[in-house]
Amino acid sequence: MSAKRKSARLALAFLAFVVGLPALADVEVHVVSVGQGRQTDDFYALPEINLLVDRPGSDVALVLIDGGQAHWRIEGAEGTHITEVVRDGPDDAPARVTLSGIPMQIEEGPDLPLVFGPVGADFRAMLDTVGDRFGIDRIASFTALHKAGRAALRVDRVDRATPGLSRDYLADHLADPRDLPPELRGWIETPGETGGPDVRFDETGVTLSDPSGLRFLPITGDVPAILLPAASVYDPSSHTVFAVSYGGPGYLYAVDALTGAWRVIAELNDYDASALLFDPATGQVILTGAFSRPGDIRAFTQDGAMTSTFVPTIGFPGLTDLFDYGNEHGPPLVPHLLRDGWLLVSASGPSGPAYPDAGAFRLYAVALRSGEVKLLAYEND
Structure with missing residues (x-):
């Protein structure tokens, strides 16, 4: 969608609605997003989107988002006060907004993405822009449709049940970490990281760099070939590199850094991994899923x-905020620490550094036995 947008404000004929209005915070702000209007029998007319606002006794502001070439036909039920209408769509596509059949003046407006559900990075961006525009922390409702029909869309209630309509809805999802193992709580307070030797894993083998120097451990013919390397980690206590590949069945390898011997711990049966963690206390290798299944642990x-x-x-509160949910794969979950069955993982915004340096991140604890998820910390850009 073009960066230039249009907004519609009430024409002079409707200024009577504006006089004596309460503060913006007392106005209900309803967002309606429609991808395409309905083509009428008049092919020279713009496709129509019919909207009925039925909020008697309420002052209503409308934010209308469309894909362009649309005629918004707005009607207000008796007793409904429509104080402002903002329309957003591509500036190179013709559009009209009428209220009870009277045209409304179109002016430059904000840049809002076309969204169809109250999830995903685009929805959060829209919500922040609308929130700043009207000075609110929560919109009254969100209605979306890919293509308008003959029947009018209705704005007739305030949605108090959908948490995501609030700008800082995650504050209500933060968990108390006091029932987590002490080592996890300590890591949260002072994020540590594996650090240590640098490990590089490619189709030819593993390159390990540590204080003793640079070592190349080529893959041997005793194990299946590496199709697509995913991740690797070095455990200095056992002098072992653990590495995981995907593509084909995928394999989890162990490489003896002293002898260069390779072995397969497990064939992954088409499981795609994105990251791994070795836990010396239990001797387990923990893998997190790739692509559309980050929570496949x-x-x-x-x-x-x-x-x-x-x-x-x-199931991970706020994870969908970090990407265009439904249209692209989300960020991987990076495992940090395993204690008493609780796995600490983080996800970071795709365009920034990893946690804890990320501008946008989510930090979770996952109970591996039950699948319970606790949101421990978050930040937005």
């Missing part, structure tokens, strides 16, 4: 025995 023992936990993306 699998734990392997050294002999290849596996336990798994699956949490859908929407």
Whole structure:
């Protein structure tokens, strides 16, 4: 959608509605988003989007978002006071807004994305822009439709049930970390990281860089070839590099850094991993899922025995805020620490650095046995 947008304000004929209005915070702000209007029998006319506002006794501001070439036909029920209408769409596409059949003046307006659900980074961006524009922390309702029909869309209630309509809805999802293991609480207060030797994993093998120097550990013919390297980590206590690949069945490898011997811990049976963590206390290798399944978490023992936990993306509060949910894959969950069955993971915005330096991030604790998720910290750009 073009960066230039249009907004519509009430024409002079409707200034009577504006006189004596309460503060903006007392006005209900309703957002309606429609991708395409309905083409009438008059092919020279703009496709129509019919909207009925039925909020008797309320002062209503409307934010209308469309895909362009639209005629918004707004009607207000008796007793409804429509104080302001903002229309947003591509500036190179013709559009009209009428209220009870009377045209409204179109002026430059904000830049809002066309969104169809109260989730995803675009929705959060829209909500912040609308919130700043009207000085509010929550919109009254959100209505969306890909293509308008003959029947009018209705704005007739205030939605108090959908948490995501609030700008800082995640504040209500923060969990108390006091029932988590002490080591996890300590890590949260002072984020640590694995650090240590640098490990590079590619189709030819593993390159390990530590204080003793640079070592290349080429893959041997004893194990399946590496198709697509995903992640690797070095455990100095056992002098072992753990590495995971995807593509084909995918494999979890262990490489002896002293002898250069390779072995397969497990074939992954088409599971795609994005990151891994080795836990010296239990001897387990923890993998988190890639692409559309970041919450597909699998734990392997050294002999290849596996336990798994699956949490859908929407089961992580606020994770969908970091990407265009429904249209692209989200950021991976990076595992940091495992203690007493609780796994600490983070997700960061795709355009910035990793947690804890990320401008936008989410930090979670996941109970591997039950799948319970606790949101421990978050930040937005």
